[in-house]
Amino acid sequence: MTTIAEKPDYSLYSNAFGYLRQPLDFRPLDGDADVVVIGLPFDMATTGRSGGRMGPGAIRNASVNLAWEEVRWPWDFSLNEHIKVVDAGDLVYNCGDSADFTQRVEDFATKVVESGKTLLSFGGDHFVTLPLLRAHYKKHGKMALLHFDAHTDTYSQGSKYDHGTMFYHAPVEGIIDPAHSLQLGIRTDYDRSTHLFEVIDAAAANDMTVDQIVAQIKARVGDLPLYVTFDIDCLDPAFAPGTGTPVIGGVTSDKALKIIRGLKGMNIVGMDVVEVAPAYDNSEVTALAAATLGLEMLHVWAVGKDLIK
Template sequence: MSTLADHPDYSLYSNANTFLRQALDHRPALSSADVVITGLPFDLATTGRSGARLGPDAVRRASVNLAWEEKRWPWDFKLLERIGLVDAGDLVFDCGEQAQFTQRVEDYATSLLKAGKTMLSLGGDHFVTLPLLRAHAKHHGKMALLHFDAHTDSYSAGSRYDHGTMFYHAPKEGLIDPACSLQLGIRTDYEKANHPFEVINADHANNLSIEQIVQQIRQRIGDKPLYLSFDIDCLDPAYAPGTGTPVGGGLSTNRILQILRGLQGVNIIGMDVVEVAPAYDNSEVTALAAATIAVELLHLWAVKHR
């Protein structure tokens, strides 16, 4: 009988259930991996269209399109020869239990960081970043935040579990330092007079040169431990229609990738890609964009840490 191992070149889509077809390990803290992929299938904090709970699975499946390429253009090294990568699957929680989910994310992330792992988390709605930040701050102290989004998510009005309030609460809890943090791609209203973060709005992000944007980011974050959070709606809906709160006038996938590649050497200590809602996607274009951005983040981490 023919098996997967007999025909590795002809089995790209068979059993394609993990990120970049990497090993599935439900005890990642005990693994030899450097970076752990975790799905956070949660969208109970969504204020727009629901469906981001299905995002992790969609991003994993789209990542299969990237798995055949051992060396990702334009990088000059093979990612999986430089870092150990494992997919831990999705975090399990009882349906509808927001408080339980929040605590489980924090506890799970805390255990991984204590074991010396770096996390790349796949959302889920953007609220998942708040418990992740709580865990990372325990381990790394107050961090810089680099936040790609159409929205600032710093709104004071909202419920306890709201994907628009994480970056209102995070500075107040002492998790991130707004003076060393930056938000890019913003194109919705916010209170500019009292806003604690530096912002490169979508118009500026589309009109400035890549070099100018990268320089502004580097000057802001310095060498502080950096948590990078990427909401897929930072991209224009032409490039990422499959999201709960799409906003026109965003950035292209190519422009985002160039910005990320310009950040080689920054001290990324945690990262997430969130808000993919596959029910609104076309031809997996949003899921593929998210998977591609996630792979770029892994390369960025590898340049600095391996």
């Protein structure tokens, strides 16, 4: 008979605090972590339904469904045996102060990146990517951007803090090179005559093979440092209903995961998954999709950094 002492240290949902059950470490720069996870609970830049500030917690909760696997299918190695991931919790800022939030994100991310660690961020609305990009630029210089989304977020008429303007401001600031960047899953209107980014819209992506898409991404990005940002509304609402601005006709979660896996070997320097709004989610499917996309990014990053032998 099994005694109490012989039982496992936890069941599926007990004491699950950090992403993928990784340890919480509020001083992540002091340790030997390879990757730092940060939650960015901010949704004051939304133009649609609010609630993205609750996204990081929902993603962490859903990630327990992934943490029990020793080897994540279809990979053939245990991630935990090759890289160390710590969860720095959620960024603390003065509630209601967008300027304070923006500066604190940039300051925190700058310290992480300059320490030689890689950052995986969970939003929050998509505006959080702009201060993250500013921080990564200080370390890596001008970067390529791979942007999964239903919207281009290149609108110039928005306010200073607007989740639809980041990729207008980032090229203007010289942070990313649109000539080597690509947006995938777009299915809302934009001015094609002035648009700087290559686009694989959702209708095209749904008709193309994964190999065709990955080949186009790699040809566009080349050998530039690559920042990957994934707005969960890139997925069709059938796979991700819990988001602020859902648009039907998106890609499937299966196709998105296969595209992410196809990025192995690329020089990924930063990653985020944003726009999970759990109040509109059904059975945590959106949060689970976001948590899984983050896990796939970690596998691809580890392979790209030659940490898997």
